[in-house]
Amino acid sequence: MDTLNSPRELAVWKAAHARCAFVPTMGNLHAGHVSLVDKARLTGLPVIASIFVNPLQFGAGEDFERYPRTFEQDCEQLKAAGCHAVFAPSVEDMYPQPQAYFVEPPELANELCGQYRPGHFRGMLTVVLKLFNMVQPAIAAFGKKDYQQLALIRGMTAQMNLPIEILAGETTRAEDGLALSSRNGYLSTLERKEAPRLYHCLKQIADALSSGRTDFEELETQALGTLYQHNWKVDYVSIRRPDLAPAINEGSAFVILGAAHLGNTRLIDNVEVPAIKAAAK
Numbered sequence: 001m002d003t004l005n006s007p008r009e010l011a012v013w014k015a016a017h018a019r020c021a022f023v024p025t026m027g028n029l030h031a032g033h034v035s036l037v038d039k040a041r042l043t044g045l046p047v048i049a050s051i052f053v054n055p056l057q058f059g060a061g062e063d064f065e066r067y068p069r070t071f072e073q074d075c076e077q078l079k080a081a082g083c084h085a086v087f088a089p090s091v092e093d094m095y096p097q098p099q100a101y102f103v104e105p106p107e108l109a110n111e112l113c114g115q116y117r118p119g120h121f122r123g124m125l126t127v128v129l130k131l132f133n134m135v136q137p138a139i140a141a142f143g144k145k146d147y148q149q150l151a152l153i154r155g156m157t158a159q160m161n162l163p164i165e166i167l168a169g170e171t172t173r174a175e176d177g178l179a180l181s182s183r184n185g186y187l188s189t190l191e192r193k194e195a196p197r198l199y200h201c202l203k204q205i206a207d208a209l210s211s212g213r214t215d216f217e218e219l220e221t222q223a224l225g226t227l228y229q230h231n232w233k234v235d236y237v238s239i240r241r242p243d244l245a246p247a248i249n250e251g252s253a254f255v256i257l258g259a260a261h262l263g264n265t266r267l268i269d270n271v272e273v274p275a276i277k278a279a280a281k
């Protein structure tokens with residue numbers, strides 16, 4: 001695997017690998033990231049991952065400083081997964097001058113996580129666009145665990161006419177249901193035991209919707225109640241349509257999204273509900 005530590009080294013690699021598949025990450029890799037590399041490898045294109053903890057997408061008081069940086073282990077995992085190259089620029093490489101031009105996201109960026117992390121999606125989309133311009137991949141893979149992020153990246157790619165196919169990877173879960181995330185490492189032993197409850201609350205709503213219930217507010221309120229009872233500080237639990245518009249149509253597909261804090265750790269998760277097929281007559 002080639003290690004590219006600067007945009008210059010990336011440009012040299014790109015000269016020999018014009019068409020490639022790209023897996024952008026912030027490092028501290030886990031099986032979820034590896035599954036994205038696997039997905040990218042299935043395209044048959046050389047696969048390049050990036051590792052860059054992007055200061056632009058962290059707000060004041062968030063975990064930019066303490067975000068785990070585990071470059072050596074990350075490279076071992078990428079190599080074992082058959083990744084062909086890793087691009088690991090410095091903050092100075094990505095932002096040689098203070099960034100003055102940004103991707104202006106749509107209103108969706110102010111909802112759900114955006115309501116609690118102002119500026120997050122603007123910073124995320126800006127770095128993704130910069131990485132896309134540097135790597136110029138034919139294909140890029142992102143996880144569905146960050147459902148809202150994926151929706152915004154898809155929207156940006158389409159509306160900015162970027163010639164990149166976006167692949168979506170399923171969420172990888174621990175045996176008890178907890179979605180794998182770099183932030184899980186912040187959890188204490190007790191918090192780790194409690195953490196799968198977020199997924200199980202969302203799954204309960206999904207099962208209720210699958211059985212035909214459409215009392216969205218009541219279902220959200222029940223989940224909030226359960227999480228509060230177990231000392232979570234909840235940002236939101238929200239039933240939406242797959243494009244993240246409000247859930248109003250009966251019988252359509254849904255996604256249930258949640259974000260909540262356990263102690264000092266903010267966890268997010270979501271569960272998709274496919275469209276309920278009309279009963280055969």
Ligand code: PAF
Nearest residue numbers: 024025026054124127146
């Ligand atoms: O999902 C992430 O790891 C980050 O938000 C991304 C897409 C690599 C941009 O920094």
